Amino acid sequence: MRRNKKLASIFAVSILALGATACGGDDGGSDNAGDGASSGGGASSDVKVGMAYDVGGRGDQSFNDSAAAGLDKATDEFGFESQESEATDGEAESAREERLVTFAEAGYDPVIAVGFAYAEALGKVSEQYPDTHFAIIDDSSLADSPNVASLTFAEEQGSFLVGAAAALKTEADHIGFVGGVETPLIQKFQAGYEAGAQAVNPDITIDVTYLSQPPDFSGFGDPAKGKTAAEGMFDGGADIVYHAAGGSGGGVFEAASEAGGKAIGVDSDQYETADDSVKDVIMTSMLKNVDVAVYEYLSKVADGDFPAGQTTYDLAVDGVGYSTSGGQIDDIVDQLDDYKQQIIDGDITVPTEPTS
Amino acid sequence: MTPRMTKLLLGLSAPVLALVAAFAITSLVLLIAGDPVGGVWGEILSVPEGRNIANIVNSASVLYLSGIAVAIGFRMNLFNIGVDGQYRVAAFTAAVVAGEAWLPGYLNTVLAIVCAMAVGALWAGIAGVLRATRGVSEVISTIMLNFIATSLVAFLLRKAAVREEGSNNIGTKEIPEGSRIPSFSFGDGPGQEIYGFVVIAVLVGVLYWFLLGSTRFGFDLRATGRSTTAAVASGISVTKMVVAAMLLSGAVAGLVGMPLLFGESYTYGSTFQSGLGFAGIAIALLGRNHPVGVAIGALLFAFLNEQSNPLQILVGVSPDIVAITQGVIVLTVVVSYELVRRYGVRLEQQSVARALESERAQREEVTA
Known part of the structure; x- marks a missing residue:
């Protein structure tokens, strides 16, 4: 019986350890994220952008990375301060909510939620913080909220x-x-x-x-x-x-x-x-071009305008397209x-x- | 020091030792990574605000149910890794049943919860029957059943799914308002609400404690867990006990998703929390399968999860550091209990030796 119990412990610990190493892998990426919390480039501004990524975060060579590229371009150009946070796999709905609340409480405005998984959490948080501006990518269920910009793609x-x-x-x-x-x-x-x-x-x-x-x-x-x-x-x-x-x-x-x-x-x-x-x-x-959407949204913010409602990035604005390389x-x-x-x-x- | 005191102190020293060691190791990791150790602990150990307390209690209730489900199996020496699959199949079933609202109001809620427990029990029962009749290791079968559960739920979700306009999320039909379990408010601020289901989680803990400590079934369960041969000798049917324990473990696993379903999401969809079953294994280990121990473990894990969330935003350190802390805690708990047990045994041996020594000395005095 003792042996079995030991086996059990080893099993559980290795599961956790695996989890930890997997997360450790992400760590490198998020360290950069930490460094990203500086105002860049020539211009300077007192806008603080909060970026809540989906699982994978910066460095996923896909969706999140594209959003990050748009953020980087905007922070360089407009001198925004920015901070990032990414979702962990298997987190509670309340964790997504808490992430957005933390941004809002810490004075980040606008806060960009990357991915439709944030829709429900953002629905609650945008009501609690009517003075903070939010944007969400790939969701338009909140298009009627006065302080949410829905960035969708054709x-x-x-x-x-x-x-x-x-x-x-x-x-x-x-x-x-x-x-x-x-x-x-x-x-x-x-x-x-x-x-x-x-x-x-x-x-x-x-x-x-x-x-x-x-x-x-x-x-x-x-x-x-x-x-x-x-x-x-x-x-x-x-x-x-x-x-x-x-x-x-x-x-x-x-x-x-x-x-x-x-x-x-x-x-x-x-x-x-x-x-x-x-x-x-x-x-x-x-x-x-998620990066285009994020950049364009932030460039409007730089002009002092916080858009709300749904913006669809389609062929007409080169939000989508095809490559010829x-x-x-x-x-x-x-x-x-x-x-x-x-x-x-x-x-x-x-x-x-x-x-x- | 009285023996009772010694026992209590020894019992307390194990978890304290484990926590101190875990904190030390995590700090070391932070130091090596060049992250601000003070800032991280300052944030994690800060006093949680109202809404954070609510989140901690809420997610602890979910983790607690998962921990108890695993602990029931552990007591019987069954390693039910399948809690993860069981709770997902069950939560999906409950969501569909409650969403269809065949019965009015709370009858609907009760029906959905009973269905969840039944489905969870059935799913775990498959592994139980395989173990009892064919000797298939429940570790293997429950892992396989987890995979099947994932695909099955995915397949069925597509059939049952409804989609909100403009959303890319899909989920089951929302549970009607009259069948939701109301939350307790303990403050005026937003989010300061605790799931009503927390009461049921506590009740499950009490029942577990009563069942194990004060019933014939509980005695049989523990006896079989300690020694199968002794159990058989005293007339317990091990086959029956294996199936019964798996059914019970699965039924409790069926409850795991209920606080979330009836208190927060009201639907089972692509964003329903996953991985709760595996967290339960760690928590059952941490709590030594004791109803109070598991509760403390669940609260500790929920506390760490909640407090680590703002780390990346406020301190610039990835919240994944807490996953390391949690892993290390489980490791150090196992090690420190073993260390304390050995120390206890040595203390006992010493006292026995002293007693024997003095007895011998007395005898020598008499003979002299």
Whole structure:
């Protein structure tokens, strides 16, 4: 019995230790965050920006990093003071709330919540602190609050263009989509991609897979799963696969490289950030410029204006788009820009929910 | 010093030793990382404000239920790692049942909670039956059941989900207002509210204490945990006890998500708190499976979590440092209890030796 108990303790401790080391990994990133608490650049200002990241925080090479880039640019340019805090995995709802309250209490104004997970907490906190200004990314459920700016993106429009690009480039008339987690947000990517591909070729075959279902969010950080899913599509005859799966996308690139196919990146220009060995397979990337949204919001703040309500970053304001690094789609840029113009003009309305 | 006093002092010295060691080690980590040691402890050990106290008590109630669920298994020498899966399956079920509101008002609440306990018990019962009839280690089966629970809930959530306009969050239907469990307010400030479910958590603790200490079942449970062979010899059916203990552990695990569900979120969605089952393991270990010990452990963990939240904003140190402290506390608790136990044994041996010595001396005097 004693042995069993010991075993139990060892187990529990190693679980905790694992947790601790995993968190230790984050530590490096957040140290930088601590250093970030200085006013930068030439200009100076008494605006204090609070930035509440989602799980992963600065350094996740994805969504949070993009928001951080926008913050850095703004603090450099306008001389804001800024402070950052990130969510821990498995934290209570009250912890998210407390993070926003701490910012508000410490005089940070505006406070930017990165990610839709903050929506509920922000709903409560924005009422408690009516004099503090908040912004939230990827959520518009608080668009009616007088002190909340909702920064959302027309992911479906950017996805439409890369869908069209895939349909123009495919030789098999067979393409694929790998979504990270089957949330309404990622379904927008799917809907746009399908619409874009079908606009070029109504008979095209499109495989769709999601890596996990909410509340399991592992699909955003599991390259092995991404690789398996993409391998299945390449084996089945697809030759281009678009991923909207955050960190799992690395696996999609690997699968494309091994199968001799092509892949489409997401959020940032992944041709620039991916490993050299898979660079060549990244035909283009769907750009979701969270940094632009954060920067623009803060530049308005610098002018003394705190916007509220919903701002959608779409093709018209270059909030979303596609990348051309690598030169692989240079020959179809004209066609894509034509689609882009049609969307901007309202001649094409891109659906936000998949038809199937 | 009377033997009773010695025992009490020894009992107290173990956790104190553990805490002091944990604080020292954490400080060392902070020093090495070049972070402000004083600032960090100043923030963590500052007096919590009203809303923070509410958060601490609230999250402690959740951790307490999880700790008790694990402790029931531990008492029987069963390592129920599956509390994590059990509470999620149960919380989802309760959220759906309460959201559908087949019954009016609090009847709906009661039905949902009973369903949660039943589902939690069933989920744990699978591991119990496998262990009892096939000898499958409950460690393995509950880990597997955790994975299955994750996928199952994810799959079902998509079927049951409703979505608010403009939100990227999905969740079950909201529980109607009449079926929510009201909170106690203890101040005027915002957030100074304690879940009504805290009362039920305390009741669970009392029941656990009564069941273990004062009933035949509790005696059988502890006896089987201490020695299976002795239990069999005294006529206890071990198979039955294994299943019963897992069912009970699972039923309590089913309650873990209830304070959150009926006191805060009113829906089970993508932002429902995860990982509570694993925290429960650490807390049960920390509290030595004792109802009061587990409560202290839960409060300590909740306190550390809450107080560490503003660290990054106010001191510029990642709150992850507290995860290190918590891990180290569990480690030092295990070590220090063992050290104190050995010290106690040595004290006893010494006193026995002294008694024997004086007896021998007396005998020699008599014979001399």
